[in-house]
Amino acid sequence: MSTLTVDELVRKKCSPCEGGIPPVPADEARALLTHIEGWKLADDGTRIKRSWTAKNFMAAIDFFNKVAELAEQDGHHPDLHLEGYRNVSIELWTHAIGGLSENDFILAAKINQLPIKIKK
Ligand SMILES: C[C@H](O)[C@H](O)[C@H]1CNC2=NC(N)=NC(=O)C2=N1
Secondary structure, eight states: OTTOOHHHHHHSOOOOOOSOSOOOOHHHHHHHHTTSTTOEEOTTSSOEEEEEEBSSHHHHHHHHHHHHHHHHHHTOOOEEEEETTTEEEEEEOBGGGTBOOHHHHHHHHHHTTSOOOBOO
């Protein structure tokens, strides 16, 4: 999986995951993330996360709505956080395995293609 480029990831669709596969190891996750701008591996290696400061509250909500549509299309769902009215952060992990699967990297690469109005 670590040979996948961003272009390859965005062309893939998440596959249903109900467990039974091993999580992506931390070193492989780090290698993949070098190509997916802004996303960082959590200290415990089970999640990836990216943060943005949106221009204002509605810019944050518009972005969440776009992410929600994408997540529904792909059948894989991120944890969405909004703090201090416009500080957006998104965490991705595969609940069914308690860690990272290819789905998380696919969705991260696709989220990076969505427009967000950010604070100047
Ligand atoms: C069958 C279907 O793919 C699963 O219920 C999906 C739905 N969305 C999901 N999203 C995330 N982040 N983790 C999951 O394990 C998960 N499971």
